[in-house]
Amino acid sequence: MRSLVLGLQFGDEGKGKITDFISGKDSVLVRYNGGTNAGHTVVTGKGTFKFHLLPAGSLRSKTIVLGNGMVIDPEALISEIKTILPENPELRILVSSAANVVTKLHKAIDKSQEEMRGASKIGTTSHGIGPTYEEKYSRNGIRIEDLKDVNIVRKKLSLISKMRESELRGTEYQSEEKLDELANELASSWPSIKNFVTRTESFLFESVRSGEEMVFEGGHGTLLDIDFGSYPYVTSSNTVSGAIHTGSGVSLRKINRIIGVIKSYTSRVGEGPFPTELKGQEADKLREAGSEYGTTTGRPRRVGWLDIPLIKYASELNDVDELSITKLDVLGAFKEISICKSYDHSITNPMNVLLGFEKTVPEYITMDSWGILKESEIQHIVETGYKSVPQEMKDYIGTIEKMCNKPVKIISIGKIRESTIIKE
Ligand code: IMP
Numbered sequence: 194m195r196s197l198v199l200g201l202q203f204g205d206e207g208k209g210k211i212t213d214f215i216s217g218k219d220s221v222l223v224r225y226n227g228g229t230n231a232g233h234t235v236v237t238g239k240g241t242f243k244f245h246l247l248p249a250g251s252l253r254s255k256t257i258v259l260g261n262g263m264v265i266d267p268e269a270l271i272s273e274i275k276t277i278l279p280e281n282p283e284l285r286i287l288v289s290s291a292a293n294v295v296t297k298l299h300k301a302i303d304k305s306q307e308e309m310r311g312a313s314k315i316g317t318t319s320h321g322i323g324p325t326y327e328e329k330y331s332r333n334g335i336r337i338e339d340l341k342d343v344n345i346v347r348k349k350l351s352l353i354s355k356m357r358e359s360e361l362r363g364t365e366y367q368s369e370e371k372l373d374e375l376a377n378e379l380a381s382s383w384p385s386i387k388n389f390v391t392r393t394e395s396f397l398f399e400s401v402r403s404g405e406e407m408v409f410e411g412g413h414g415t416l417l418d419i420d421f422g423s424y425p426y427v428t429s430s431n432t433v434s435g436a437i438h439t440g441s442g443v444s445l446r447k448i449n450r451i452i453g454v455i456k457s458y459t460s461r462v463g464e465g466p467f468p469t470e471l472k473g474q475e476a477d478k479l480r481e482a483g484s485e486y487g488t489t490t491g492r493p494r495r496v497g498w499l500d501i502p503l504i505k506y507a508s509e510l511n512d513v514d515e516l517s518i519t520k521l522d523v524l525g526a527f528k529e530i531s532i533c534k535s536y537d538h539s540i541t542n543p544m545n546v547l548l549g550f551e552k553t554v555p556e557y558i559t560m561d562s563w564g565i566l567k568e569s570e571i572q573h574i575v576e577t578g579y580k581s582v583p584q585e586m587k588d589y590i591g592t593i594e595k596m597c598n599k600p601v602k603i604i605s606i607g608k609i610r611e612s613t614i615i616k617e
Pocket of ligand 1: 203316321412417426462463
């Protein structure tokens with residue numbers, strides 16, 4: 194089986210938990226887009242692990258692949274490898290030689306661009322992701338394979354610094370000494386990563402041919418896609434299912450199962466439109482109940498009710514086979530739960546609402562909640578399966594299935610890994 198797990202909202206849907214759940218110890222796990230702007234937390238009996246580059250199932254899989262479509266900060270990569278290997282010493286790590294390198298210079302550019310945007314800032318993670326993709330497409334990017342030669346890195350840094358003069362004005366990255374220092378620092382990461390670096394597409398082709406169990410994990414969420422998302426409040430890579438081809442070399446035709454992950458409500462970090470956003474006390478209540486603070490930046494996330502028109506759009510765009518719903522326990526904090534079923538007049542494309550072309554108000558239905566689940570109740574559901582899920586939760590899930598016309602196959606009802614269950 195070759196599965197693809199991706200988010201249908203604004204990121205932070207809990208994809209990591211689903212990847213972790215469906216991947217076994219023999220799986221090949223693949224990431225194909227984004228960089229450290231993504232982030233996920235996995236809670237196991239051994240503790241809480243936060244990853245930004247490595248896919249979520251890394252703790253127990255056999256092989257992980259960071260594809261060519263990613264942008265990689267070598268320092269972060271080395272640090273995550275140091276965290277993972279003691280936990281999973283047999284893990285094979287492969288990093289694409291063609292992935293682009295995020296440098297401190299790109300982080301400085303990210304910061305400077307946001308300052309220049311002023312009131313219309315995007316609210317990026319400031320991890321240098323956008324500028325690194327810009328470099329890639331301007332064909333001046335530093336690729337992972339360049340790190341083996343300090344002279345190549347230095348030459349590229351000089352060119353970037355020259356071309357980006359106005360963005361780097363006032364930063365330290367215009368001095369020759371600083372660029373020397375940065376080139377040396379980047380090249381010094383090579384000995385620690387060189388054994389992992391390869392043309393990953395060849396490995397992936399072979400894995401497909403030999404029928405390996407494979408799980409591809411999309412970074413970010415569909416509504417942050419550079420083309421189909423709420424532009425300009427988006428990330429700088431494609432996050433839709435088709436990106437696996439350009440980001441890893443594996444054709445979407447090779448995927449047997451596309452799982453669209455949604456959180457039981459909506460959240461968003463950074464700026465940009467959010468039709469079902471809650472404000473004030475209700476927002477605070479949901480944020481606290483769901484611990485909605487960014488894994489990557491620690492920023493409080495904006496939160497709101499589930500938005501079905503947007504999920505239907507994302508589900509069609511990605512051609513998903515099934516849905517997976519996470520954090521269902523969180524909505525138990527409310528007596529009544531709302532779902533946005535439509536907007537107040539018929540719209541040609543729900544993205545036009547996000548893009549501000551069509552002004553409209555969400556229309557809600559309300560449903561009874563299942564109340565706060567005690568640890569023992571969650572435990573009971575985990576042990577006995579879906580039949581023990583409270584009826585109100587089953588109704589909520591059934592409503593989503595009906596509205597989206599997609600089956601829900603996996604749900605998550607608590608923080609720990611074991612609280613993810615299959616809906617028969
Ligand atoms: P960038 O990806 O750092 O350029 O940030 C662009 C926008 O995408 C910002 O609003 C970020 O908060 C958001 N973003 C990027 N990656 C993620 C993610 O994995 N989860 C949630 N939001 C994200």
